[in-house]
Amino acid sequence: MSKLLKNLLVSSRGYSSSSKIRGRKYVLTKYFDGEPKKSDFNIVEEELPELKDGEILAEAEYISVDPYMRAYMIGYKLPTDMIGGQVAKIIASRNDKYPVGKFIAGAFGWRTHTVCNPAAPPKLGFLPLTILPDLGQHPVSLGLGLLGMPGNTSYFGLKEICMPKPGETIAITGAAGAVGSHVGQIGKIIGCRVIGFAGTNEKCDYLTKQLGFDHAFNYKTSDVKAALREGAPKKVDCYFDNVGGEISSTIMSHMNHFGRVAVCGSISSYNDKSLPKVTILQPSIVFKELKVEGFLVNRWFDRWEEGINANLKWLLEGKLKYEEKTYHGFDNMVDAFVGMMRGENTGKAVVKVKS
Numbered sequence: 001m002s003k004l005l006k007n008l009l010v011s012s013r014g015y016s017s018s019s020k021i022r023g024r025k026y027v028l029t030k031y032f033d034g035e036p037k038k039s040d041f042n043i044v045e046e047e048l049p050e051l052k053d054g055e056i057l058a059e060a061e062y063i064s065v066d067p068y069m070r071a072y073m074i075g076y077k078l079p080t081d082m083i084g085g086q087v088a089k090i091i092a093s094r095n096d097k098y099p100v101g102k103f104i105a106g107a108f109g110w111r112t113h114t115v116c117n118p119a120a121p122p123k124l125g126f127l128p129l130t131i132l133p134d135l136g137q138h139p140v141s142l143g144l145g146l147l148g149m150p151g152n153t154s155y156f157g158l159k160e161i162c163m164p165k166p167g168e169t170i171a172i173t174g175a176a177g178a179v180g181s182h183v184g185q186i187g188k189i190i191g192c193r194v195i196g197f198a199g200t201n202e203k204c205d206y207l208t209k210q211l212g213f214d215h216a217f218n219y220k221t222s223d224v225k226a227a228l229r230e231g232a233p234k235k236v237d238c239y240f241d242n243v244g245g246e247i248s249s250t251i252m253s254h255m256n257h258f259g260r261v262a263v264c265g266s267i268s269s270y271n272d273k274s275l276p277k278v279t280i281l282q283p284s285i286v287f288k289e290l291k292v293e294g295f296l297v298n299r300w301f302d303r304w305e306e307g308i309n310a311n312l313k314w315l316l317e318g319k320l321k322y323e324e325k326t327y328h329g330f331d332n333m334v335d336a337f338v339g340m341m342r343g344e345n346t347g348k349a350v351v352k353v354k355s
């Protein structure tokens with residue numbers, strides 16, 4: 001093939017058949033037992049297929065580590081590609097709607113490169129394939145946090161399940177993480193009193209001094225009942241439950257009549273080999289006539305853009321702030337995953353693929 005023809009092929013398709021790229025991906029070969037381990041995975045090289053009409057080749061820029069990954073893999077037959085969202089750059093395209101250079105978010109799993117047709121994207125996680133909006137000075141990694149799955153979990157979970165009204169009190173566990181820190185800020189935007197529980201004093205300072213939470217308590221060192229009396233003197237109207245376990249029973253016993261509980265997750269037990277026993281919840285639910293509802297964020301896939309746009313607007317207006325804990329290198333995915341589960345992160349934990 002002449003050099004001219006070859007160049008023409010590359011520029012019209014954004015892809016050269018002669019420069020085959022080899023990708024890498026994580027394959028889970030053992031079910032997690034306690035904390036995830038590197039030896040639970042194999043890192044496998046894969047040759048990428050030629051692009052067909054309508055397809056794109058995307059290179060991972062940031063890959064997400066999320067608690068749901070710890071809870072979900074038991075449902076997959078082994079060996080299986082590891083699930084997860086990522087923000088990737090389109091580096092070749094045979095699809096006019098997805099041009100080279102754009103950043104997309106998608107559920108591509110823990111892999112460096114993805115070939116797909118955006119009309120039928122991979123479903124290795126809970127992130128519809130979207131082109132990221134212009135984020136100005138903000139990093140594209142926000143597509144995995146504030147402007148992605150956790151952002152929409154916060155937006156829809158709080159508004160649709162807790163339905164807070166101005167002046168009400170919201171309690172949040174896992175408050176300094178990706179979802180919790182975002183829920184609290186939306187609570188403040190709505191005009192609520194917001195109290196949070198997090199695992200270090202530094203995280204609590206961040207919540208009150210940077211994000212405007214009214215009170216934040218270190219759940220590892222404080223008496224939760226006393227904290228509730230101090231932080232929520234009019235009791236709790238809405239509880240956004242990220243952690244489950246005994247603290248949730250305590251908070252639900254300190255709620256007002258007709259309080260609403262959004263059961264988002266139960267990270268306190270994800271690594272446990274046997275499920276913990278906690279104080280019975282039913283008396284509080286019955287006598288206070290609480291509404292307790294679990295949810296999965298994919299319930300709102302058809303309203304995904306609404307959540308992204310609302311969060312983006314608040315971000316650009318300076319009403320939403322964020323922190324990220326960035327790990328570096330594709331080979332360090334498991335360290336990042338374990339670190340996030342241990343609480344190393346304030347805000348969203350992400351892995352920058354090229355260190």
Ligand SMILES: NC(=O)c1ccc[n+]([C@@H]2O[C@H](COP(=O)([O-])OP(=O)(O)OC[C@H]3O[C@@H](n4cnc5c(N)ncnc54)[C@H](OP(=O)(O)O)[C@@H]3O)[C@@H](O)[C@H]2O)c1
Pocket residue numbers: 066067068149150153174175176177178179180197198199200203242243263264265266267268269295296297298340341342343344345346347348349
């Ligand atoms: N339902 C849905 O659709 C949906 C969607 C997204 C997330 N979620 C759930 O929401 C929760 C938060 O997710 P995220 O992505 O925002 O993660 P995250 O809060 O950013 O990170 C996990 C945090 O969990 C905390 N943690 C770890 N072990 C704990 C324990 N034993 N007790 C209390 N806290 C503990 C740690 O913070 P500390 O230092 O404070 O301990 C850690 O930073 C998880 O339960 C997740 O499964 C649900």
